Amino acid sequence: MLKRKTVTKSLECKVRITAITDTMQVLSGKWKIHILGTLLQGGKMRFMDLLREIDGIAAKMLSKELQDLEMNQLVTRTVVDTKPITVEYEVTEYGKTMEPIIDEIANWGVFYRNRLHGKTD
Amino acid sequence: MLKRKTVTKSLECKVRITAITDTMQVLSGKWKIHILGTLLQGGKMRFMDLLREIDGIAAKMLSKELQDLEMNQLVTRTVVDTKPITVEYEVTEYGKTMEPIIDEIANWGVFYRNRLHGKTD
DNA sequence: TGCATTACTTACCAATTGGAAACTAGTTTC
């Protein structure tokens, strides 16, 4: 019996599936993309800055997500010896390679809103 | 007192945050990107094709995720009157606008693997 | 008649996610 040609079972496609899974794991959760997006625009930012800038996030979540991002080397954490100590977070060069993804996601979201109540109505 | 210049609280940044939230909601869950990615490569595919091609997905999940994608007009569902009826799923033109996102995500994942044990070792 | 195939749906359950609130701990200010 002839085998049906599989589409995604080729090595190429398995690599693609793994790649997508990897990326989505690194960006998992409700907040990582927002934290990264905020840090990409804001440069060096302190914990309390991020907590205030990112609407709706709780300290626990911010803390946990920053740890994840740090473990994956997407952001750096630097303790600054100020009066009350502050901690600065910054996107690494490696983390900046996420920018195209975040941009595409943001672009699509704008496009989506436009389509919903935009031109076609 | 001078107000500290907020970075993400400008209208521009709020739009961006909303945009990202919207996109991630449309692509939410473990499987949507994979289903979309598979359909983008495979063209018209039947339910059972997808079930076999997408490694690890259960019928329940595939069904639910396809319904979500259909609701968001990213894929079409067409019942074909074959001997045992079959259902064809296909990415819409609109759905194809997701391709840049999925490509960027896949690219990054490949880059990530290379970095992990690749060139630098 | 009985099994297979297609495309699901339903029921149940376990793990993960994420939110609120309180607490820690060091330093500064009143």
Add this chain to the structure above:
DNA sequence: GAAACTAGTTTCCAATTGGTAAGTAATGCA
């Protein structure tokens, strides 16, 4: 000494997510 600010951590809880397995309904084949 009390309050406030820094950067968290801890606890407790509720909702969401997703997996397994079985059931359904229509049709075809031996």
